[in-house]
C-alpha cells in the first residue's frame with residue numbers, strides 16, 4: 373500500500389502509545405482513521421486532536437463487538453476497511469513458574485486471541501471487497517525469544533507473529549499485504565495494563581503494585597517514540613515487507629536472536645549456549661540491546677536507570693520486587709528469581 377489517501381483504516385489500541393502514533397501518522401497521510409480501544413477517556417482525547425475521524429469502545433476479546441464494529445463501518449463508509457492495524461496489547465512481569473490461569477488468560481486473550489478475532493472478523497470482508505488492501509500488526513521483539521519473567525506475553529507474541537506469517541502467505545493472491553512490526557521498548561502507557569489486570573482479576577501470582585508499574589514506566593520512558601515506530605510500519609506497508617524490525621540493524625538482530633535455535637537442538641549446542649552465557653556480552657550484543665531498549669543496559673539495576681522518567685521517582689528494583697512472584701506464592705525460590 374503506497375497511497376493512504378481516503379483509505380479506511382481501523383487501529384486497535386489506537387488511544388495510546390504505538391496505536392496513537394499510528395493514528396497520527398496514517399491520518400496525516402490522508403487516511404480516514406477509526407480507533408478502537410477500551411479506554412474511553414483516551415479515545416476522546418485522540419479524536420479531539422483530529423488524529424482519528426472516530427473512536428469506538430471495543431474490547432478485542434469481544435467477538436460480538438468485533439462483528440458489530442465491522443457492520444457499522446460498512447453502513448457508515450459504504451464499504452469495509454482498506455487497512456486493518458492490530459495494535460492493542462497488554463503486559464505483565466513475573467516468574468514463569470508463578471503464572472496462574474487468570475494472568476495467563478488475560479495476557480494471551482488480549483495479545484493473541486484479540487489479534488485472531490480481528491483477522492477472522494475482517495479478512496473475509498476485505499477479500500469480498502475485492503480491492504486488495506493491507507493488515508499491519510504491532511507484535512514485539514519478545515516474539516523472537518522466550519522470557520523467564522514474561523512468559524505468557526512472549527508466547528502470545530510468538531503465536532501472533534506465526535499467525536500473521538500464515539496470513540501473509542494466504543492473502544498474497546488477494547493482493548492483501550500483511551506486515552508484522554516487532555519493536556522492543558516503546559515510550560507508551562503499557563505499564564498501566566498490569567494494574568488493569570489486577571483490577572479485573574483481583575490478584576496475580578506476579579508481584580504487581582503501583583511501584584512495579586512506576587518502575588516499568590521509567591523503562592518505557594526511554595523507548596522509541598510511537599510516531600517513529602508508526603513511520604517504520606508505514607514504510608514496511610509501502611515496501612511490502614513482512615517482518616519489520618524497526619532498527620537500523622533489524623535483519624542482523626533477527627539472525628542473532630534465532631542463533632539459539634540450532635544450538636538448543638543438540639547436547640554440544642547446549643554446552644555452547646552455557647559457555648556463551650558465562651561470557652560478558654559482546655560489543656555487538658550491547659549495541660543491539662541499547663538500540664532496542666534506548667538506555668544503558670549495563671547500568672546497575674540497584675538504583676535509577678541512566679535517565680529516569682521525569683515524573684517517576686527513582687525506584688530500587690530489588691526493593692520494588694519487579695519481575696518477582698507475589699508474596700503469597702510459596703513455591704518460588706527467591707534465590708532463583710530473576711529480574712525481567
Ligand SMILES: NC(=O)c1ccc[n+]([C@@H]2O[C@H](COP(=O)([O-])OP(=O)(O)OC[C@H]3O[C@@H](n4cnc5c(N)ncnc54)[C@H](O)[C@@H]3O)[C@@H](O)[C@H]2O)c1
Nearest residue numbers: 385388389390410431432460461512556557558560561562
Ligand atoms: N511498550 C513497549 O515497550 C512494547 C514493546 C513491544 C511491543 N509492544 C506492543 O505494542 C502494542 C501497543 O502497546 P503500547 O506499548 O503502545 O501500550 P499502551 O498501553 O500505551 O497502548 C495499548 C492500548 O491498547 C489498549 N487495550 C488494552 N487492552 C485492550 C483490549 N482488551 N481491547 C482493546 N484495547 C485494549 C489500551 O487501552 C491502550 O490504549 C502492544 O501490542 C504491545 O504488546 C509494546
